[in-house]
């Protein structure tokens with residue numbers, strides 16, 4: 001977990017390499033569907049362009065379907081899910097149905113100034129359609145209102161690993177791996 005621009009996607013890919021597991025990004029799945037002009041993509045685009053969350057009914061089914069595939073059997077890292085309380089409940093149900101448990105929940109932190117600077121750079125480099133000023137502001141607001149509070153619940157379950165997301169990419173990965181090792185014991 002972490003706000004937009006904290007480096008979730010970058011770190012998820014690196015952790016997937018390190019631990020030889022798959023990284024599953026709901027944002028990436030939506031973007032692939034938007035690009036492929038699928039029905040799911042057309043629906044998702046109405047929300048992603050504005051920085052709003054795609055409805056839970058759609059997102060939850062998509063995650064359940066993805067987690068039911070064979071390549072996640074040796075482990076996975078979720079990036080961008082869960083993002084609200086209903087998704088936490090659904091993820092618990094999905095994992096229960098599949099007979100798995102979460103090992104840890106990583107929260108990447110960064111201050112708003114750093115986030116906005118990184119996102120402005122990403123908008124310039126990648127030209128993502130949802131990296132407009134309005135959509136970014138909306139995503140950061142939703143993160144603060146709906147997603148950030150979820151970390152407390154994971155903290156109570158002793159799953160939360162908080163990591164400072166400021167610094168070189170390699171440095172942050174090292175911090176995560178070390179903190180995770182301490183968490184997993």
Ligand code: ADP
Nearest residue numbers: 004026027047048051052053054059080081083
């Ligand atoms: P960012 O972290 O920069 O917001 P993402 O790639 O994680 O980018 O997500 C892009 C968009 O995809 C979000 O703004 C939202 O519309 C949609 N999305 C991604 N994950 C979820 C989710 N768990 N629930 C609902 N919508 C989601």
